[in-house]
Amino acid sequence: MNDKRCFILALVVGVCAVACGGEADESQQLRIYLPRDKTIASEVIELGQIAAILGDDSIVPLANEIRLGQFSVPGQEIIIDRKTVLSRLASSGIKASSVVFNGAEIIRVRRDEDIIAADRFVETARDYLREQLSDEQIKTLKLIRPVKDYPLDDESESVTLTALMSSRRGNRMKHVTVRVIRDGIELGRRELVFSVQYPCHRLVAKQSLPTGTQITPGNTIMEKYMSNT
Template sequence: MSGKTIRLILITSLLYSLCTASDALCENTRNTIEVYLLREVTVKDNTVRLGRVGIIRGEESLVARAGEIALGRISVPGQKMIIDRPTVLSRLASNGIPASKVTLTGAEKITIKQQQQIIKGGKFVELALLFLEKNPPADSVCQLNPIRIPADLVVPTASKDIKLSPRLAGSSAANQAGVRIAVLADGKQIGTREITFRLKYNYRRVVTLAELDAGTVISPENVRIEKSIENYPEPANWSPPYGLITKRRLGANTVIRPNMAGAVKPPILLNRNQTVVIRLERPGLLITAIGKTMQKARAGEYIKVRNVDSRRIIFAKVNEDGTVEPVF
């Protein structure tokens, strides 16, 4: 065999080996993927998939398959997830793509957060205020002041239909009103906020026009009615205190409080040691006796009376005619 023939055989064998190796390499390449991991990612949905946090290259069907692999789930609005390379390889392997067919590049760890919107605390206050203005807890309420601003609420942007639903909430204080606002996302409640308001009321008050001595009868000539704003509502049966008398001296421009005036008392009808008729009357029976009062009294009051004949002390009610009736 000539040298030329031998060289031709060697060249042919070498070319065949190179083609075989190339085919094997191509076959291996077709069964592998390269994943470039991003350092920080913001996603819309709460389910995190590999295709959202990395750039995947390789055979098209394998790339599509790997891109749909779930790496975890964001369960709380505002939550951050951190995924490292071992986690990525583990999730790939559990879905039939072994680590031997994966090349990871890029970041060692991925920080993932969800796109979100924030409902500010002030927005809740505005809604609660509007609700109370349409549904006032009392007709005389004139001011509504929030005691505190509620915390902001984080809502995932994946929620398309977000509604705020207010309703009255109970309050233990007479001059406060509460509103509870439910936050609904796609028909499901995802949070609540409660806002408490301190109430102010329209109030009428009575003010002296001049100095009034104790025992002065209150009338339109010596007082005026002013409108004011108070922390508590006026009594439901409020009326001007005309006809009442002052219990003590009041200076000019004094606001008359309920404890400063009272009803006019009837005059003293019986004085101490006064002789009175003790009268006991029943159907078909009338008994009378003479007695001595042991204290002064008005009509309708109860006093002690000493029977002049028996010297016994009895308890009796003073009648309008000045007689007294024993009480048994």
């Protein structure tokens, strides 16, 4: 609601500026204000969803329904410029000479989506690793790279996260794939990499020993340390 009020206010200011400078050309029947960014709920982008439009009552309803694009994947951002708007208007019979723009040159449009927080992916992967490595005495699991949130295009449908060991294996790192599943179908995945450290012990000398000195409990001590091997 606040965005729409801002759009209309900007248009009113623009119209007043034209009025103060002289009468507008009769062919300028449509005034369009574009914000820099807009988030919408629907999958299909229509001009009326992202812009404020003033003009002849016979043209505005048609302009509002002009299709400018469609989201195809979660998290997608679509950039629309004035030329694209003019082209789509022209295809519906609205001439470029009858259009006056205010606002931004381009607009970035995003879809209002629910997300799976990155923390859920990390928690799922950690639990999986601890289960897989249950026979080993793990001390720490350190996430190597940050994980992004996963956008969902339909909040009404529940999803589950399942983890499996990635095909990428290493001695020092554990690679885990966390899959986003809905109704048995994989929607997407995140790859997580952990550094795994284990508590270890080693025998060290209490002080520097000459070469050939016999190792005994009296001149050595058992030391604890962490290792990823």
